[in-house]
Amino acid sequence: QVQLVESGGGMVQPGGSLRLSCAASGFTFSTYGMHWVRQAPGKGMEWVAFIQYDGRNSNYAGSVQGRFTISRDNSKNTLYLQMNALRAEDTALYYCAKSHLAVSGNFFDSWGQGTLATVSS
Amino acid sequence: QTALTQPASVSGSPGQSITISCTGTTSDVGGYDYVSWYQHHPGKAPKVLIYEVTNRPSGVSTRFSGSKSGNTASLTISRLQAEDEADYFCLSYASSSPRYVFGTGTKVSV
Numbered sequence: 001q002v003q004l005v006e007s008g009g010g011m012v013q014p015g016g017s018l019r020l021s022c023a024a025s026g027f028t029f030s031t032y033g034m035h036w037v038r039q040a041p042g043k044g045m046e047w048v049a050f051i052q053y054d055g056r057n058s059n060y061a062g063s064v065q066g067r068f069t070i071s072r073d074n075s076k077n078t079l080y081l082q083m084n085a086l087r088a089e090d091t092a093l094y095y096c097a098k099s100h101l102a103v104s105g106n107f108f109d110s111w112g113q114g115t116l117a118t119v120s121s
Numbered sequence: 122q123t124a125l126t127q128p129a130s131v132s133g134s135p136g137q138s139i140t141i142s143c144t145g146t147t148s149d150v151g152g153y154d155y156v157s158w159y160q161h162h163p164g165k166a167p168k169v170l171i172y173e174v175t176n177r178p179s180g181v182s183t184r185f186s187g188s189k190s191g192n193t194a195s196l197t198i199s200r201l202q203a204e205d206e207a208d209y210f211c212l213s214y215a216s217s218s219p220r221y222v223f224g225t226g227t228k229v230s231v
Binding site: 037050059062095100106107109110111112114 | 153157212
């Protein structure tokens with residue numbers, strides 16, 4: 001069955017960086033688009049970024065554009081999110097989620113359990 | 122894009138039916154048949170229950186059903202069970218960035 005396991009979360013000071021990873025298994029990773037979604041404490045879900053199956057196209061929420069970079073290594077079945085210039089408002093549980101299509105699609109058919117990133121001085 | 126509006130909480134007794142609403146605009150819920158619903162037990166991975174307004178993935182109980190009217194989508198849980206106690210949120214594709222807009226989330230108590 002599909003399994004998505006996030007890692008790399010932790011505590012970092014404002015202005016710092018974190019790199020999140022999502023290890024995928026149970027499906028052909030290289031043929032599906034992937035997303036990052038986050039949930040701040042006490043808040044609803046917020047879409048963060050998407051990357052298509054081959055890594056050639058990606059897009060971002062305005063709140064992270066220019067600071068976050070989504071990437072993937074299909075040889076390692078792993079999705080990444082490089083987060084730079086972190087702010088307190090980036091504190092959240094970060095989930096990776098699988099698209100039902102190779103490109104963006106309209107829903108997420110599998111999710112991980114999330115990894116917590118905390119930005120605080 | 123503004124988050125889609127859901128009731129903060131809905132409760133029901135075992136065996137009853139409940140409905141959770143998800144209200145957006147003509148730029149998201151009302152403009153596309155691309156609303157999906159998710160069940161989330163805290164600490165676990167969210168699970169898709171409904172996609173494209175009314176479709177149920179294989180393995181999802183037939184007690185979960187979806188519908189849409191205008192700018193409001195709805196999730197109905199029939200024959201409520203204790204295991205249905207969880208958070209539920211909707212997601213809609215949108216006409217402008219960000220392309221994915223989530224609902225505010227609803228806590229269901231049984």
